[in-house]
Amino acid sequence: MTSLPIAFIGGGNMASALIGGLLNSGRPPRSLLVVEPSEVQRDKLAQAFGVAAVPVATAALSQAGTVIWAVKPQSFDEAATACGSWLAGALQLSVMAGIRSDAIARASGSPQVVRAMPNTPALIGRGIAGLYARPEVDAAARAQVEQLFAPTGESLWVEYEDQLDAVTAISGSGPAYVFYFLEAMMQAATELGLSAEQGRRLAQGTFAGAAALAQASPLQPAELRAQVTSKGGTTHAAITSLDDSGVKAAVVRAVHAAHTRAQELGRGR
Numbered sequence: 001m002t003s004l005p006i007a008f009i010g011g012g013n014m015a016s017a018l019i020g021g022l023l024n025s026g027r028p029p030r031s032l033l034v035v036e037p038s039e040v041q042r043d044k045l046a047q048a049f050g051v052a053a054v055p056v057a058t059a060a061l062s063q064a065g066t067v068i069w070a071v072k073p074q075s076f077d078e079a080a081t082a083c084g085s086w087l088a089g090a091l092q093l094s095v096m097a098g099i100r101s102d103a104i105a106r107a108s109g110s111p112q113v114v115r116a117m118p119n120t121p122a123l124i125g126r127g128i129a130g131l132y133a134r135p136e137v138d139a140a141a142r143a144q145v146e147q148l149f150a151p152t153g154e155s156l157w158v159e160y161e162d163q164l165d166a167v168t169a170i171s172g173s174g175p176a177y178v179f180y181f182l183e184a185m186m187q188a189a190t191e192l193g194l195s196a197e198q199g200r201r202l203a204q205g206t207f208a209g210a211a212a213l214a215q216a217s218p219l220q221p222a223e224l225r226a227q228v229t230s231k232g233g234t235t236h237a238a239i240t241s242l243d244d245s246g247v248k249a250a251v252v253r254a255v256h257a258a259h260t261r262a263q264e265l266g267r268g269r
């Protein structure tokens with residue numbers, strides 16, 4: 001990876017996940033620059049990583065070979081006004097939801113823009129991120145981005161920027177769908193006489209194990225499901241009830257709703 005400094009605009013959760021990975025892979029803390037207005041957050045970065053963050057943009061940003069945009073989308077305009085004049089020439093990597101690469105190219109003066117849509121398991125190294133690169137981004141820069149995301153989990157490239165809205169709807173918002181299902185299973189567990197703790201362990205363990213099995217197996221999820229669903233058995237009773245309630249169609253509709261919202265949020269940016 002390039003030895004030029006890496007600058008972070010915003011030093012919150014997602015920036016911290018990436019900073020932790022960079023340091024673990026041997027990068028010295030002094031090669032990272034962080035612009036972070038919150039004093040509390042700056043102290044956290046100093047304590048956790050020994051990384052010095054500054055409250056406002058300075059000319060030191062112009063030394064960076066890579067700039068990582070990690071502010072909330074609503075803070076983008078303000079951050080762009082403060083930092084934009086120092087960023088031309090650097091690779092721009094954004095984890096901001098909904099801010100189009102055109103806007104980042106305009107704000108930074110650099111056409112080399114990669115957008116990433118990570119998800120919260122990145123915070124424990126188990127995320128999956130969708131990546132999109134503008135045509136101006138070369139193979140070396142793409143490889144550098146992959147390397148940057150490796151400590152946060154998996155990543156995959158999409159060909160068209162619009163596909164990041166689909167990534168948002170599937171994996172960006174996806175952890176919440178899983179938590180929703182977990183909540184329902186835990187509620188049922190207590191209704192059936194198990195303690196809340198027992199319900200939580202059983203539901204979480206089932207999700208983790210089933211996800212690992214699906215990943216390890218060459219079979220499709222539908223085939224794995226068929227294997228554990230004997231006619232007239234308990235799983236059959238449950239799946240029949242889910243089908244009668246239209247749960248699969250409801251999940252598909254929910255993902256479409258997230259996709260529509262992602263498109264709305266990105267419009268005009």
Ligand SMILES: NC(=O)c1ccc[n+]([C@@H]2O[C@H](COP(=O)([O-])OP(=O)(O)OC[C@H]3O[C@@H](n4cnc5c(N)ncnc54)[C@H](OP(=O)(O)O)[C@@H]3O)[C@@H](O)[C@H]2O)c1
Pocket residue numbers: 009010011012013014015035036037038041070071072073075078079080082095096097117118119120121122172
């Ligand atoms: N967390 C995730 O798993 C996840 C997943 C997918 C996408 N994302 C995207 O990643 C982006 C960052 O999310 P996050 O969870 O890391 O948010 P976060 O923890 O709120 O971090 C953003 C940080 O940027 C700082 N900031 C605000 N205005 C700034 C400015 N003008 N210049 C420099 N720094 C500024 C904020 O400081 P203040 O607190 O003082 O405002 C905050 O510490 C968002 O666009 C989000 O949609 C996050």
